[in-house]
Amino acid sequence: MDFADKLRASGLRPTKQRLRICKTLFDRDKTFHFLVKDLVETLNEKTEDQKISVATVYNTVHAFKKSGYLKQLNIDPNHNYFDTNISHHHHFFDESTKELIDLNNDQVEKIEIKKTLPGKTISSVEILVKVENK
Amino acid sequence: MDFADKLRASGLRPTKQRLRICKTLFDRDKTFHFLVKDLVETLNEKTEDQKISVATVYNTVHAFKKSGYLKQLNIDPNHNYFDTNISHHHHFFDESTKELIDLNNDQVEKIEIKKTLPGKTISSVEILVKVENK
DNA sequence: CTTTCTTTTTAGAATGATTATAAACTATAT
DNA sequence: ATATAGTTTATAATCATTCTAAAAAGAAAG
Ligand SMILES: [Mn+2]
Ligand SMILES: [Mn+2]
Ligand SMILES: [Zn+2]
Ligand SMILES: [Zn+2]
Numbered sequence: 163m164d165f166a167d168k169l170r171a172s173g174l175r176p177t178k179q180r181l182r183i184c185k186t187l188f189d190r191d192k193t194f195h196f197l198v199k200d201l202v203e204t205l206n207e208k209t210e211d212q213k214i215s216v217a218t219v220y221n222t223v224h225a226f227k228k229s230g231y232l233k234q235l236n237i238d239p240n241h242n243y244f245d246t247n248i249s250h251h252h253h254f255f256d257e258s259t260k261e262l263i264d265l266n267n268d269q270v271e272k273i274e275i276k277k278t279l280p281g282k283t284i285s286s287v288e289i290l291v292k293v294e295n296k
Numbered sequence: 297m298d299f300a301d302k303l304r305a306s307g308l309r310p311t312k313q314r315l316r317i318c319k320t321l322f323d324r325d326k327t328f329h330f331l332v333k334d335l336v337e338t339l340n341e342k343t344e345d346q347k348i349s350v351a352t353v354y355n356t357v358h359a360f361k362k363s364g365y366l367k368q369l370n371i372d373p374n375h376n377y378f379d380t381n382i383s384h385h386h387h388f389f390d391e392s393t394k395e396l397i398d399l400n401n402d403q404v405e406k407i408e409i410k411k412t413l414p415g416k417t418i419s420s421v422e423i424l425v426k427v428e429n430k
Numbered sequence: 431c432t433t434t435c436t437t438t439t440t441a442g443a444a445t446g447a448t449t450a451t452a453a454a455c456t457a458t459a460t
Numbered sequence: 461a462t463a464t465a466g467t468t469t470a471t472a473a474t475c476a477t478t479c480t481a482a483a484a485a486g487a488a489a490g
Contacts, residue, residue, distance in 0.1 A: 174438095175437075175438080175486085177437090177438065177439085177485085177486090179438085179439070180438095198476085198477085199475095199476075213440095214439085214440095215439065215440045215441070216440095216441095216476095216477085217439075217440065217441085217478080217479085218438080218439060218440075220477070220478075221438090221439095234373050235373070236370040236371055236372065236373055236424065237370055238370060239368050239369070239370055239376050242373045242476080242477090254411075254413060254416075256413075256416065257419065258416075263413065265409065265411055266411075269409065269410045269411040270407065270408065270409055270410065271407065271408035271409075271410070273404065273405065273407060273423065274404065274405035275399065275403065275404055275405075275423075275425060276403045276404065276405070277388075277399055277400075277403040279388060279390075279397065279427055281429060281430055282388075282390065282392075282427040282428065282429065282430060283427060283428060283429075283430045284425055284426070284427055285391065285426045285427060285428050286425070286426045287423060287424075287425050287426075288423070288424050288426075289407065289409075289421060289422070289423050290370065290421075290422050290424070291409060291418055291420070291421050292418070292419045292420045292421075292422075293413055293416040293417060293418050293419060294416065294417060294419050295415060295416060295417070296415055296416060296417045308467095309457085309466070309467080311456085311457090311466095311467065311468085313467085313468070314467095332447085332448085333446095333447075347469090348468085348469095349468065349469045349470070350447095350448085350469095351449085351450090351468075351469065351470085351471095352467080352468060352469075354448070354449075355467090355468095376447080376448090
């Protein structure tokens with residue numbers, strides 16, 4: 163699916179600002195974990211391009227979150243990370259470097275939760291593994 | 297350990313404001329998961345008592361976090377929860393009621409992580425189980 | 431094309447949680 | 461008592477995020 167289709171599927175027209183945001187987010191080999199602040203900086207560091215406003219970046223990121231092309235993570239109470247890897251997966255958080263690393267579902271033994279809550283059903287199980295230098 | 301000792305162990309003198317904060321936090325049967333905003337409200341809802349300022353509440357909560365009498369959680373990117381249960385444990389987050397429920401370590405089968413990161417050592421593994429109405 | 435209507439972008443204002451500041455207050459020590 | 465140190469508080473500052481409303485761009489109609 164190309165960028166324009168992703169945008170349309172999120173209810174947004176493919177404008178040049180939004181396409182530049184898509185390129186930064188999705189034109190990558192690996193998962194991209196990012197903070198909105200850093201994304202805005204990256205988008206606006208090349209002085210030859212026209213600046214994209216923070217409002218546009220937030221609007222686009224939230225539309226992608228809503229449509230499922232981005233996930234919002236709970237890693238650090240003081241930083242709001244987004245993730246381009248929308249498959250069900252887990253994370254390592256390197257406390258030394260503040261780096262996030264994907265941990266795929268199949269790299270973790272099935273998690274058996276012995277406690278159940280009456281009237282409730284599990285919608286997701288996510289693991290956060292904090293690591294530091296050995 | 298009584299409240300005054302907890303405060304002293306956190307580098308704080310047992311003043312009447314701090315002791316009232318302790319009572320609200322620690323004088324309970326069950327784990328207390330809270331937001332600072334709600335804690336401030338609770339402390340100040342009885343009109344007969346003198347109001348405690350937000351600065352004092354934040355200072356005290358952070359001192360307890362630093363000394364290990366409170367844990368800060370990563371549950372919801374938009375809300376900053378603290379937890380009086382400082383043992384190693386996991387959480388259910390009820391997306392219907394926004395309620396947090398403890399999931400003890402012994403209620404989860406040992407988590408086997410097959411992926412390792414060179415030069416890194418695991419410092420913690422935490423599970424977040426999201427649930428909703430059946 | 432022009433005009434008209436709709437959507438988008440943007441700068442800057444507003445918001446809300448948290449942190450910082452500095453003056454007033456309280457407790458302790460001499 | 462006086463001096464000193466620690467504490468509380470109101471309020472200001474900060475920072476991420478959201479809101480607003482005006483300008484710009486794009487699509488549709490004539
Ligand atoms: Mn959070
Ligand atoms: Mn967060
Ligand atoms: Zn990821
Ligand atoms: Zn807990």
